[in-house]
Amino acid sequence: MTPTITAFVNSPDRGRGLARDMRVRWALEEVGEPYKVRLLSFAEMKEPAHLALHPFGQIPTYEEDGLALFETGAIVFHIAEHHAGLLPVEPHARARAITWMFAALNTMEPPILEREYAMLTERDKPWATERLPMLEDRIRNRLGALSVRLGEADWLDSAFSAGDLMMAGVLLRLKSSNLLDEHPNLAAYVARAEARPAYQRAFAAQLAVFTATENG
Amino acid sequence: MTPTITAFVNSPDRGRGLARDMRVRWALEEVGEPYKVRLLSFAEMKEPAHLALHPFGQIPTYEEDGLALFETGAIVFHIAEHHAGLLPVEPHARARAITWMFAALNTMEPPILEREYAMLTERDKPWATERLPMLEDRIRNRLGALSVRLGEADWLDSAFSAGDLMMAGVLLRLKSSNLLDEHPNLAAYVARAEARPAYQRAFAAQLAVFTATENG
Numbered sequence: 001m002t003p004t005i006t007a008f009v010n011s012p013d014r015g016r017g018l019a020r021d022m023r024v025r026w027a028l029e030e031v032g033e034p035y036k037v038r039l040l041s042f043a044e045m046k047e048p049a050h051l052a053l054h055p056f057g058q059i060p061t062y063e064e065d066g067l068a069l070f071e072t073g074a075i076v077f078h079i080a081e082h083h084a085g086l087l088p089v090e091p092h093a094r095a096r097a098i099t100w101m102f103a104a105l106n107t108m109e110p111p112i113l114e115r116e117y118a119m120l121t122e123r124d125k126p127w128a129t130e131r132l133p134m135l136e137d138r139i140r141n142r143l144g145a146l147s148v149r150l151g152e153a154d155w156l157d158s159a160f161s162a163g164d165l166m167m168a169g170v171l172l173r174l175k176s177s178n179l180l181d182e183h184p185n186l187a188a189y190v191a192r193a194e195a196r197p198a199y200q201r202a203f204a205a206q207l208a209v210f211t212a213t214e215n216g
Numbered sequence: 217m218t219p220t221i222t223a224f225v226n227s228p229d230r231g232r233g234l235a236r237d238m239r240v241r242w243a244l245e246e247v248g249e250p251y252k253v254r255l256l257s258f259a260e261m262k263e264p265a266h267l268a269l270h271p272f273g274q275i276p277t278y279e280e281d282g283l284a285l286f287e288t289g290a291i292v293f294h295i296a297e298h299h300a301g302l303l304p305v306e307p308h309a310r311a312r313a314i315t316w317m318f319a320a321l322n323t324m325e326p327p328i329l330e331r332e333y334a335m336l337t338e339r340d341k342p343w344a345t346e347r348l349p350m351l352e353d354r355i356r357n358r359l360g361a362l363s364v365r366l367g368e369a370d371w372l373d374s375a376f377s378a379g380d381l382m383m384a385g386v387l388l389r390l391k392s393s394n395l396l397d398e399h400p401n402l403a404a405y406v407a408r409a410e411a412r413p414a415y416q417r418a419f420a421a422q423l424a425v426f427t428a429t430e431n432g
Contacts, residue, residue: 015223051361051364055319055361055362055363055364056319056358056361056362058323067307067308067311067312069311069312069315070315070317070319071315071318071322071323072322073318073321073322074311074314074315074317074318074319077247077318078311078314091283092282092283095283095285095294096283096285097291098290098293098294099285099286099287099290101290102287102288102289102290102293102321103271103272103286103287103290105289105318105321105322105324106287106288106289106321106325107272107274109326110325110326110330113326114326114330122347123351125343125344125346126342126343127341127342128323128324129345130341131338134337142267142272145267145271145272146272147272148267148271149271158218169357170269172320206356
């Protein structure tokens with residue numbers, strides 16, 4: 001049975017690949033699994049039908065054969081566990097790839113989201129100009145550590161994995177800042193991820209939704 | 217081979233179970249796996265030997281049979297995957313338990329940590345009194361959704377799982393606030409988690425480290 005995911009009918013990022021369905025689309029493209037998409041408005045995301053799938057009223061969700069999942073990391077992991085291509089077979093390498101998934105979501109993404117959140121909701125507050133550099137320094141701290149670990153390697157632990165998919169997906173949020181460019185190896189890492197054919201197909205698919213909405 | 221984890225020699229929470237080694241200790245106690253602990257000072261956490269294990273220079277880490285992991289979520293998942301007791305065997309229930317692990321770490325914990333971070337680093341800033349209620353409302357928003365989903369159930373998805381361990385571990389960070397008490401079912405959920413013998417053993421073990429350091 002073809003899985004169904006949910007996505008924004010009108011993504012706030014204007015189709016630039018930052019909405020979280022992008023990571024799920026990308027994972028499905030990496031493993032060559034077709035999928036259907038159900039588009040939701042912000043109002044529909046908060047209705048009982050969607051809250052039954054996603055208790056926090058967000059996207060994406062994933063439905064397949066009586067299984068309903070939410071939370072991007074869990075969905076990508078489920079895809080990676082059930083198809084070849086996103087997790088190494090060797091047990092130790094597999095555990096390390098999973099470690100990078102969690103590191104992307106629990107160590108790297110929170111300060112990056114915090115900066116986005118502050119720019120969105122606190123931009124006009126009197127403290128914005130003093131606080132933004134503090135937030136950026138928190139991100140720099142994490143980027144510096146990641147840059148050292150990556151070094152000259154192409155991916156975080158030998159071959160591309162769900163850990164790289166998740167980490168690159170998180171770092172892509174920084175493209176509109178200059179923070180990523182302070183570490184050329186991280187900028188190259190993200191560019192390498194974006195160049196993957198599976199990424200390109202996923203990006204085109206989510207952009208097509210936004211373009212259709214805009215013109216519709 | 218008995219695994220070795222790392223923990224603070226002098227935990228900033230004064231042994232109240234909030235340092236992240238607690239979640240790993242708890243998981244190991246739930247599955248009945250003995251473990252060794254290597255204690256680290258803040259200075260040692262930033263030294264090359266530890267950075268080789270943990271690129272972000274934090275605790276906990278996990279070492280076993282040539283495998284080295286960092287990131288609490290990944291370590292708890294590794295323990296849950298290799299021992300009975302923390303993940304259901306039925307595939308759909310297993311995927312849902314993993315979903316709650318990710319939800320705890322990527323949806324629930326970030327606003328809670330942000331509040332802690334602000335109280336620690338921005339308490340004396342002129343914006344502190346205006347911003348703290350904003351942070352608390354972000355947490356309330358998430359707690360409200362979680363409370364609705366939990367309802368009158370004991371655990372998030374039938375039997376206790378690694379998803380509950382992680383969620384309760386995150387919610388415990390709110391015990392020093394009044395936020396948890398606004399949802400009696402969540403307060404009871406956390407109390408139910410704390411009452412588990414495995415939690416109690418893990419709590420006693422990490423408190424003993426702090427007590428020994430304090431008296432030593």
